[in-house]
Amino acid sequence: MPGATFSRRLVTAAFAERLLGWFDRHGRHDLPWQHPRSPYRVWVSEIMLQQTQVSTVIPYFQRFMDRFSALEDLAAAQSDAVLSLWTGLGYYARARNLHLAARRMVIEGVPETLEGWAALPGVGPSTAAAIVAQAFDRRAVILDGNVKRVLSRHGAVDTPVEAAAAQRRLWALADERTPDDRAADYTQAIMDLGATLCRRGQPLCDYCPVATDCRAYAQGRVAELPVKRRRKARPTRRRVLLWLEDEAGNLFLEKRPPTGIWGGLASLPECATAEGIDERLAGLALDRHDDWRDMGGFRHAFSHFELEASLVAASVVPRGVAESQGEWHGLDALAASHPPVGLPGPVARVIRERAGLLSATQDAGRRDD
Ligand code: SF4
Known part of the structure; x- marks a missing residue:
């Protein structure tokens, strides 16, 4: 439709020109994955940035690149080494998929198209587009x-953003505004606008380069948008985590199943209730030689439930071959910035606290699964 194309160009020119002008002066030009902006570095950064803020990602990205500076290094790594560098970043399925995708790319080659990237594990349509535009x-x-x-x-979309109709509308608005040129800069620019001015709380509309035709701003509805579906209250799941030390002070950790919550990470053995802890210990082929000690606990928010964990500790002696995939680790090694295994964020915090590196067990206060 020639009319539609013409109007798309008008919207594009007006919106993109103003946004790019603002980006040139105020955008973020010194992010570590921009120098150099290789497909490998952009891809790793985009996976880390899913659900996670730039300021959180930067140190993780730098440590990751120090260890795996090339795709081949990542593909050849053991999964524990990859998960260890992800400890505390959350959403661990991202790390598992990143590792799988690296192994696939060393065999099949690095894609250059949207479809090629979107076919890799852990890369959705928006992530694929961000990689193609930036790389x-x-x-x-x-x-x-x-x-x-x-x-x-900007478009005053007043249906919940999760609804299919809103998604279609938003993709159409995004398409209308995306220019043909300066793809990498535009992509960074619109992300920067959302992160720095059009923020979730207290957006800075007075400084916004696209305020003049922002419908929410004109209608005084900025605080109402985007419309969120009312979330159901998350159920609470209670678990007892076992802190088991041998005579030398090594800690017993179990490898979790490869998928699901904290999949593939090493963690403290867990029980549904306190009544089951001695039976659990017997299943691990460990004998306890003092009373259980209360170690407090923590709460941790996942997307679909709240974990309320209480910790109990005991000194134990291995009796023979355990039924589970358990391993003993020195506390200092686990508390180091590169632990030998990947650990769930809240468990890593408890370990650091016990190793004297943190003052108190804190609620992790973030979501991951
Ligand atoms: S809500 Fe404010 S910051 Fe966001 S696009 Fe509109 S004018 Fe800009």
Whole structure:
């Protein structure tokens, strides 16, 4: 439809020109994955940035690149080494998929198209577009959380963003505004706008380069948008975690199943109730030689439930071959910045606290699964 194309160009020119002008002066040009902006580095950064803020990602990205500076290094790594560098970053399925995708790419080659990237594990349509735009400077339309917020407000989309109709509308708005040129800069620019001005709380509309035609701003509805579906209260799941030390002070950790919550990570053995802890210990072929001691606990929010964990400790002696995949680790090694295994964030915090590196067990206060 020639009319539609013409109007798309008008929207594109107006929106993208103002946004790029602002980006040139105020955007983020010194992020570690921008120098150099190789497909490998952009891909790793985009996976880390899913559900996670730039400031959190930067030290993780730098440590990851120090250890795995090339795709081949990552593909050849043991999964414990990859998960260890992800400890505390959350959403561990991302690390498992990253590792799988690296192994696939060393065999099949690094994709250059949207379809090729989107076919890799852990890469959705928006992530694939962000990689293609930034790594190859080719036009591709992104719609991540920041962009959804900007466009819901700029276009006054007043249906819940999770609804299929809103998603279609937002993809259309994103497409209309994405220019043909400067793909990498535009992609960074709209992400920066969402992160720095069009923020979730207290957006800075007075400084916004696209405020003049922002419908939410004109209608005084910025605080109402984007519309979120009312969340059901998350159920609480209670667990007892066992802190088991041998005579030398080594800690017993179990490898969790490869998928699901904290999949593939090493963690403290857990029980549904305190009544089951001695039976659990027997299953691990460990004998206890003092009373259980209360170690407090923590709460941790996952996307679909709250974990309320209480910790009990005991000194134990191995009796023989354990039924589970357990391993003993020195506390200092586990508390180091590169532990020998990947650990769930809250468990890593308890370990650091016990090793004297943290003052108190704190609620992790973030979601991961
Ligand atoms: S004017 Fe405000 S609400 Fe509209 S896009 Fe800019 S920062 Fe967001």
